Amino acid sequence: MKSFFILFKFELRRFASKRNILLLLVLLLFSLYFLQSGINEYKSILNRKDKFLEIEKAKVSQYINYSQYGTYGFRMLFMPSPLMAFFNQTAVIPDLTAYVDSGERLKIYLPFKGKNAFDLKNFGLTDFSGIMLFFGSLLALFYGFETFHSREYLKFLSSLASYRSVFFSLLFSRMIFVSISLLALTGIGILLVLVNGLFFPLNYCFLNFMFLIVLLALFFLLFGALLGTIGSFINSVIAMLSCWFILVFLIPTAVNIGVRGHADLMTPLYQLEMEKLKTVMDFEKRAIEKAGSFDYGKEVTEIEREGILSYWKNEFTMIHGLEENMISEMKSSISLYQDLSLFFPTTLYLSVNREISSRGYDNLVEFYAYVLQQKRDFFKFYMDKVYFSNFSKVESFIKENENVFNARSHIPRNFLPGLFLTLFYSFTLLVGTYHRFRNSLFSLGVKNLGKFNKVSLDFNKGNIRVWLTHGHQFKNLLYDVFSGEGKRLIRLGFQGKVLLDGEDVTTLKKRMEFFYLCSPASIPGDIKVKNFLFLVGGLVRSSGKQLKKMLSGPVIKNQVKKKFSQLDNRERGELLLALTPLKKEFTYLFHDIAAGMPVDFAIRFKEKMDDLKDQGSLVLYLTSDDAVRSKGLEKGQIFFETPTWCIVVDQYKTLEDR
Numbered sequence: 001m002k003s004f005f006i007l008f009k010f011e012l013r014r015f016a017s018k019r020n021i022l023l024l025l026v027l028l029l030f031s032l033y034f035l036q037s038g039i040n041e042y043k044s045i046l047n048r049k050d051k052f053l054e055i056e057k058a059k060v061s062q063y064i065n066y067s068q069y070g071t072y073g074f075r076m077l078f079m080p081s082p083l084m085a086f087f088n089q090t091a092v093i094p095d096l097t098a099y100v101d102s103g104e105r106l107k108i109y110l111p112f113k114g115k116n117a118f119d120l121k122n123f124g125l126t127d128f129s130g131i132m133l134f135f136g137s138l139l140a141l142f143y144g145f146e147t148f149h150s151r152e153y154l155k156f157l158s159s160l161a162s163y164r165s166v167f168f169s170l171l172f173s174r175m176i177f178v179s180i181s182l183l184a185l186t187g188i189g190i191l192l193v194l195v196n197g198l199f200f201p202l203n204y205c206f207l208n209f210m211f212l213i214v215l216l217a218l219f220f221l222l223f224g225a226l227l228g229t230i231g232s233f234i235n236s237v238i239a240m241l242s243c244w245f246i247l248v249f250l251i252p253t254a255v256n257i258g259v260r261g262h263a264d265l266m267t268p269l270y271q272l273e274m275e276k277l278k279t280v281m282d283f284e285k286r287a288i289e290k291a292g293s294f295d296y297g298k299e300v301t302e303i304e305r306e307g308i309l310s311y312w313k314n315e316f317t318m319i320h321g322l323e324e325n326m327i328s329e330m331k332s333s334i335s336l337y338q339d340l341s342l343f344f345p346t347t348l349y350l351s352v353n354r355e356i357s358s359r360g361y362d363n364l365v366e367f368y369a370y371v372l373q374q375k376r377d378f379f380k381f382y383m384d385k386v387y388f389s390n391f392s393k394v395e396s397f398i399k400e401n402e403n404v405f406n407a408r409s410h411i412p413r414n415f416l417p418g419l420f421l422t423l424f425y426s427f428t429l430l431v432g433t434y435h436r437f438r439n440s441l442f443s444l445g446v447k448n449l450g451k452f453n454k455v456s457l458d459f460n461k462g463n464i465r466v467w468l469t470h471g472h473q474f475k476n477l478l479y480d481v482f483s484g485e486g487k488r489l490i491r492l493g494f495q496g497k498v499l500l501d502g503e504d505v506t507t508l509k510k511r512m513e514f515f516y517l518c519s520p521a522s523i524p525g526d527i528k529v530k531n532f533l534f535l536v537g538g539l540v541r542s543s544g545k546q547l548k549k550m551l552s553g554p555v556i557k558n559q560v561k562k563k564f565s566q567l568d569n570r571e572r573g574e575l576l577l578a579l580t581p582l583k584k585e586f587t588y589l590f591h592d593i594a595a596g597m598p599v600d601f602a603i604r605f606k607e608k609m610d611d612l613k614d615q616g617s618l619v620l621y622l623t624s625d626d627a628v629r630s631k632g633l634e635k636g637q638i639f640f641e642t643p644t645w646c647i648v649v650d651q652y653k654t655l656e657d658r
Helices: 002-015 018-062 066-072 082-086 114-118 128-147 151-158 163-195 204-228 233-263 269-291 302-341 345-356 361-387 415-441 446-452 473-482 486-491 529-539 544-551 569-577 599-614 644-657
Strands: 074-079 097-100 404-406 456-459 464-469 497-500 514-517 587-591 618-623 639-641
Touching (some): 002 163, 018 082, 018 128, 018 163, 018 404, 066 361, 074 361, 082 163, 082 204, 097 361, 128 163, 128 204, 128 233, 151 163, 151 415, 151 514, 163 415, 204 233, 204 415, 233 302, 233 345, 269 302, 302 361, 361 404, 446 473, 464 599, 464 644, 473 486, 473 587, 473 618, 529 544, 599 618, 599 644
Parallel strands (some): 074 404, 464 618, 514 587, 587 618
Antiparallel strands (some): 074 097, 464 639
């Protein structure tokens, strides 16, 4: 657990870099800009609502009789929740008004019913939730990618702590930082809504939105972490961006196209209107034949009352049923959309957000049903006033703003299945990343084991051994064996031997206490020197006195405030050499520390190796630099022990001393 807190503190300092803070500020500014746009739109809707109610109330006072009221009817306004400010471009429903009269038509502008509801643009990224999807997912993807991409650096860390501690500490730390950052950005967004003087309903639906933001970001972070363990940098980045584009753009577009195709099978609106018109015309023909034309202002006859009651029970009910059938057809396409959306985290995010915004498909259907019910009630009101009551001053059918439909946020039915599916995807990515991380550390597989079947290495403490190597296979063999992976290699077919003071270390069940120092170029450039030194000191349990002494040393004193990217290769190498006194081990494995370095650095490195040898340690140095050998490796040869390196460096030292 101590290793976790040490790595957590280190990753926190690394996360709080200028680059990351700048990226978060850009994300904050973009998200707040578009949120303010959504707030302004909602304020505009509030203003239009007041004018709408005023005008609708004034219209009733202008009617002379109920026949006029029935003919001109009234309008109904769709009023979204304040939460729409976060989703004003992602939402399905635009500004929506319905028109209700005593006729057969039910008008929902644009008209926004039937297949038309699925034809409009309903996928936007220029709102708060869209910015979180676009930039949030992209940043989380690259942040996850960085976690495990530096393989040699991770090998170095895993020689100081168990590889499991390194894996879970690095990954969980980054998951926590991403989650807190996105929640903080959302919290600032809520403050902006409050500063604008709007009521903000921090309800169950919005809390689910916040949870969904975090879940989506963690999915992309894990996806990036997995890709970071695979292949070269260029290939990994190309694969990562391709997958991101598919998930964020292509799949949502494909879902929308599929749903629109299904919606094309719905009853066309012109056919619906024609069926309703035919029903009304047939009734009017029969009514005229039976009772003649109806003249408003004259006394209503019993035949006319019977006719309107017959229309109410039969034709009107039939027309009402046609509208209800349209609602059922719309629900079928909506169900298809929600079913398809639950299979992918991005489409789940979009479909859930549309319903949370209060301007989604569920509220569209509710509005349609509410308007239909209002039309039914209004026709009954109209029928009672015209055919069964004495003529009097026209009274408004609307009571207490019933012509305003106050939409509520919804959690769609696909939320829980989609949530569990996304959690399953995330867990699968976590498991896959863990296995890829482990394989990247212990990367000697069956393919290369055959090259070492005749290898018999005999090491003794208090010695220095140097090898010229080609590639990483020999280094991986030693690293795997010292890490306690020897039995795995034996199961895969390894038949060689690695002896340390006569003991076969390939049979060890646990990791040896050894210190692996990678090539200086393998340390990520964004790491600060001071933070790196505290990380190493913490993992090796060095005392504060040791760290203070090292920080004040002539080599590190001038570098402690720099990043690794600001150091040249020699300075990096000097820094890594300064770490060796912090961890006194029996075995040290160095890789390409002095490759390409000046002679004086090679001399210092050899002196450090001599110090470690004198304290009784085994020092192994693997280098790809064959500058000190008369000829390089032969074709097909991947390692060769070369005492020449030590001899040549000692000779240079002798010359310098003269």
